[in-house]
Amino acid sequence: MHEAAGSIIRPGRRRAGVLTLFGFVLLAAQPSRAADTPDAAAGRTIAETGVLTGHVGCSACHLMNGAGQPDVGIPRLAGFSAAYLEQQLGYFAADKRSNSWMAPYARMLTQKQMQDVAAYYASLPEPPPPENDPASDGLRARGKEVFEKGVMANGVMPCGGCHGPAGQGMGTFAPHLAGQSAPYLLEQLRGWHQGKDRDPMGKMMATEAHAMTDADMQAVAAYLQSLPGPNAGAAK
Structure with missing residues (x-):
């Protein structure tokens, strides 16, 4: 059997080449564990400074401790599961959940960044209930x-x-x-x-x-x- 250039491919060399190619295909198909592992430290940076110059991070509203601002209805994030937070960020980014504040911020994030910031807030202890609760x-x-x-x-x-x-x-x-x-x-x-x-x-x-x-x-x-x-x- 001949290549286009006319050189003969010997059976042994052909098998070796196929095995080598098959090995590369297997390696390429393997998921990158490092890329898929949420990084709470990277998420903290996103929460603190955001991902784009000139834009504030999540902490501007939800605070670094994830307590939110109960008096103005901004929700607490600390204590939520990372899976839930990532899910909701995905909904905001895809316009499956409407919110004029959250949607633009969520669209700035890659999937990995969503995972990271979700992992950060999920890792935080929940703040105690408010001391001066006006409810009877x-x-x-x-x-x-x-x-x-x-x-x-x-x-x-x-x-x-x-x-x-x-x-x-x-x-x-x-x-x-x-x-x-x-x-x-x-x-x-x-x-x-x-x-x-x-x-x-x-x-x-x-x-x-x-x-x-x-x-x-x-x-x-x-x-x-x-x-x-x-x-x-x-x-x-």
């Missing part, structure tokens, strides 16, 4: 009742069935809610109550919140804000 004991007690038992007469299922009995969440399916900002939670519940899906996972919540009264939404939000996370205040 009665409001929080009602929120606890709705969260744990639902309002079956109105078709409201117990929130804890998906979000966990202590609001600890279930990965990307149901986020961690314990200690989250009450104004932020109330804003989300009211959006679902009005029929907004929010993101591809939101149809279940839209159905659930539609049956809730506004008073019960306020109560659940107040109760959840008062819950300490499992590692609240712990040093890492």
Whole structure:
């Protein structure tokens, strides 16, 4: 058998060449573990300074400790699972979750950068609940009742069935809610109550919140804000 240039390819050389090529194909097909491993230290840099000159980092709103700003409804990120945070960043970047602030920032990030900053915030201990919580004991007690038992007469299922009995969440399916900002939670519940899906996972919540009264939404939000996370205040 001849090459185009007329030289003979001996069987042994041909087999060696095929094996060498096959080896290169195998190497190319192997995933780059270093590239796929989230780097929380790199995520900290993104949180602190962002990824583009002239743009602030995530910490401008969510703070470096991931506590957010409860008084203005900016959510806490510390304590969420990295998988959930990365999922939501992907939704913002792909316009599957609408937010005029978050979407432009998410689109600046590569997939690896999303992984890194998600890993950073997931690694942080949750801040303790606010000391001067204006919610009354009665409001929080009602929120606890709705969260744990639902309002079956109105078709409201117990929130804890998906979000966990202590609001600890279930990965990307149901986020961690314990200690989250009450104004932020109330804003989300009211959006679902009005029929907004929010993101591809939101149809279940839209159905659930539609049956809730506004008073019960306020109560659940107040109760959840008062819950300490499992590692609240712990040093890492």
